Structures are given as C-alpha cells and as structure tokens.
Amino acid sequence: MKKVLITGAAGFLGSHLCDRFIKEGFHVIGMDNLITGDLKNIEHLFKLEQFEFYHHDVTKFVHVPGELDYILHFASPASPIDYLKIPIQTLKVGALGTHNLLGLAKEKKARILIASTSEVYGDPLVHPQTEEYYGNVNTIGPRGVYDEAKRFQESITMAYHRFHGLETRIVRIFNTYGPRMRLNDGRVIPAFMGQALRGEDLTVFGDGSQTRSFCYVDDEIEGIFRLLMSDYVLPVNIGNPHEITIKDFAEEIIKLTGTTQKIIYKPLPQDDPLVRQPDITKAKEILGWEPKVERAEGMQKTFDYFKTLSKEELEKTEHRDFTSRNKK
Known part of the structure; x- marks a missing residue:
C-alpha cells in the first residue's frame, strides 16, 4: 500500500484529497495545525486503518516515520479573511513550511x-491567464502576503527539482467551491450563501x-490527482474556464436560494483582481x-451542504468587509 502525506488535511481541499486517496487504496497521513482547518471534515476517516492524523504545524520540523511515496502540500490560509488576519x-507556511x-x-x-x-497572477494584465504569464502582483499590498508566499513556494520547488533532482509537481488552483467550504472564510460563494x-x-x-x-x-481534485501522477514538472492551471461577473453570480445565488434580498455595493478592496479565468490548454x-x-x-x-449547518455556525460567520484594512 503506497503512503501519501497530505498537509492541510482538515481544510476544504485537503479533506477531499484525503477521501480521494483513501478511495484509490493509499495509506493516508493527514497533517494540520487546525488554524483554519476543521476536524469535522475528516472525522469520518478516523475509524479507518489506512488513515492517520498528525496535529502539527509544518513551519516546524516535519518528521514522518517509515517510507513515504507522495506528499501533497496544501497547508496554507487560502481566503482573504484568513491571510489578512494571520x-x-x-x-511562514509558504516559505518555511x-x-x-x-x-x-x-x-x-x-x-x-x-x-x-x-x-500568483495578481491583478492580471493578460486574459485568460496562461502558465507562461508572470503576473502583476503588488508585493507590499495587503494581498501580497499570500501572493508572494505562493510565488516563493513555486520558486523553491523548482530549485529543489533542478538542484536536487526532486520529483516535483505544481498546481495553480483557481476558484474552487463545494461542500466543506467554511462559511466564514470570506470567499465569494460562502459569503453570498x-x-x-x-x-x-x-x-x-x-x-x-x-x-x-x-x-x-470534484473536478479540481481529479485534475490535481492526474497532475501528481503525470510526468510534467512545470506549473499547470486547474480551474474552470467559464467566466462570470460577480454581479451576475450574485443574481444566480438569489435565484438559487429563493431569497428576496437585494444586492448592495461596497468599495473594491485594494489589489482585488478584476478578471480571473484560467487557460487550461495544458491541462x-x-x-x-x-x-x-x-x-x-x-x-x-x-x-444543500450549507443548509445543513447549524444556526450557531451561520451566526458566527465573519463578514467579508476588507475596506477598512485595505485603504491605500
């Protein structure tokens, strides 16, 4: 049985990756410091012999006993509320981790x-974004802590590949959604819902x-799995190329949820990308x-997933208002 370590295992994508690798017959080691992850996302796996969990911060020394075939590094805050707060x-998780x-x-x-x-593309000047585009990133803006952490992550990964001959893969993940998203993480879909x-x-x-x-x-996880098992070492965009404006999307949500609320407008946060669409030709x-x-x-x-959440979980949702923190 091959063994895989998945960091950020209790998070949104990490927990779905744990499910996929269990289904594929792997022994899965999940690792998470639970700053933004939630054990309820993986509690259904604790009864399985082929799953084990380490409560650990990857910015500190990481030790896993025995052989290890694959590592998937998904430990990182991934929403504006999180990376503006921490x-x-x-x-540190992008660099030291x-x-x-x-x-x-x-x-x-x-x-x-x-x-x-x-x-890593920042507020792009090229549309749609291909993997060859170097990006338009404000290194000292409020979003720079996330953007530059990921850009450094790619650089050090390629350095290990070129200098040490390490087998590496890099996935560039575009907006992903589905069950287990945190309702209070500030991203568009959970915020609207x-x-x-x-x-x-x-x-x-x-x-x-x-x-x-x-x-x-489900589509995102399939793309990530295929990339891991491929022989391609350069970054690959994995996302849906079907683009929609945020206003039109808000109207879709109102129609889906059957609510009677209206749309209200607030100032655009600093460096918030105006367009985001992957070119998935390589994928x-x-x-x-x-x-x-x-x-x-x-x-x-x-x-349907969000409707199952408790009243307490709904009420503790943090509002997605970044304007006071993002003034130039």
Missing part, C-alpha cells in the same frame, strides 16, 4: 505536489463587473483533464 503565518516538506520529500525520495494558486441563509442583502465589492471562474471540488493536452460539473449542479450541491 499574515505572518501565511508567509514548503522548505520543510521539500526536505522531507528529498529524504524519503518521495514525489511532492505543491498547491499554488491563481493569485451565508448572507442568503441569514436573510441579509448580498454584498458585492466594486461595481460587480469583475469576473471569476468557479470549479467544482487538456497533458492530463486529458477538463471540468465536467456544470455550475448549476455544483452550486445546488454546495447550497
């Missing part, structure tokens, strides 16, 4: 996949003309991958 930890896990992969002779992000479920008006930042492209979690050609789940189907599954 900016130093965000930088990645360094520790690359060292572990070198020691174990394991293949390692690093979770990067579309945020949380407001709808609480009977609040939906908050759109800017005039709503900015775009995003949303990929359902199609190299991995034979493209998303399959239509947005209407995926959004219904996501809304």
Whole structure:
C-alpha cells in the first residue's frame, strides 16, 4: 500500500484529497495545525486503518516515520479573511513550511505536489491567464502576503527539482467551491450563501463587473490527482474556464436560494483582481483533464451542504468587509 502525506488535511481541499486517496487504496497521513482547518471534515476517516492524523504545524520540523511515496502540500490560509488576519503565518507556511516538506520529500525520495494558486497572477494584465504569464502582483499590498508566499513556494520547488533532482509537481488552483467550504472564510460563494441563509442583502465589492471562474471540488481534485501522477514538472492551471461577473453570480445565488434580498455595493478592496479565468490548454493536452460539473449542479450541491449547518455556525460567520484594512 503506497503512503501519501497530505498537509492541510482538515481544510476544504485537503479533506477531499484525503477521501480521494483513501478511495484509490493509499495509506493516508493527514497533517494540520487546525488554524483554519476543521476536524469535522475528516472525522469520518478516523475509524479507518489506512488513515492517520498528525496535529502539527509544518513551519516546524516535519518528521514522518517509515517510507513515504507522495506528499501533497496544501497547508496554507487560502481566503482573504484568513491571510489578512494571520499574515505572518501565511508567509511562514509558504516559505518555511514548503522548505520543510521539500526536505522531507528529498529524504524519503518521495514525489511532492505543491498547491499554488491563481493569485500568483495578481491583478492580471493578460486574459485568460496562461502558465507562461508572470503576473502583476503588488508585493507590499495587503494581498501580497499570500501572493508572494505562493510565488516563493513555486520558486523553491523548482530549485529543489533542478538542484536536487526532486520529483516535483505544481498546481495553480483557481476558484474552487463545494461542500466543506467554511462559511466564514470570506470567499465569494460562502459569503453570498451565508448572507442568503441569514436573510441579509448580498454584498458585492466594486461595481460587480469583475469576473471569476468557479470549479467544482470534484473536478479540481481529479485534475490535481492526474497532475501528481503525470510526468510534467512545470506549473499547470486547474480551474474552470467559464467566466462570470460577480454581479451576475450574485443574481444566480438569489435565484438559487429563493431569497428576496437585494444586492448592495461596497468599495473594491485594494489589489482585488478584476478578471480571473484560467487557460487550461495544458491541462487538456497533458492530463486529458477538463471540468465536467456544470455550475448549476455544483452550486445546488454546495447550497444543500450549507443548509445543513447549524444556526450557531451561520451566526458566527465573519463578514467579508476588507475596506477598512485595505485603504491605500
């Protein structure tokens, strides 16, 4: 039985990766410091012999006994609320955490996949974004702690590949959604759905003309798995290329949830990308991958999940208002 270490295992994507690798017959070691993760996302796995969990911060030395075949590094805050609240930890997990896990992969002779992000493109001047685009990032802006952590992560990963011959993979993840998203993480979909479920008006930042492209979690996990098992070492975009404006998306949410709220507008946060759309040509050609789940189907599954949350979970939702922190 092959063994895989998944960091950020109690998070949104990490927990779905644990499920996928269990299904594929792996022995899965989950690791998380639970700053943004939640054990309830993986509690269904604790009864399984092929799953074990380490409560550990990867910015500290990482030790895993025995052989290890694969490492997937998904430990990082991934939402604006999180990385604006804990900016130093965000930088440390991208730098120190990645360094520790690359060292572990070198020691174990394991293949390692690093979770990067579309945020490496910043507020892009090229549309859609190809992997060859270097990005437009404000290094000292409030979002820079996340953007630059991920850019450094890619650089050190390629350095380990070139200098040590380490087997590395880099996935650039675009907006992903589905069950187990945190309702209070500040991202567009949980923010809108949380407001709808609480009977609040939906908050759109800017005039709503900015775009995003949303990929359902099952499709995202499939792309990540295929990339890990491929022979391709350079970054690959994994996301849904079907673009929608935030205003149109808010109207979709109102229709889906059957609510009567209206859309209200607030100032656009500093450095918030105006467009976001992946070019997935490489994923199609190299991995034979493209998303399959239509947005209407995926959004219904996501809304059904959020409806199961308790009243307490709904009420503790943190509002997605960054304007006071992001003034120039």
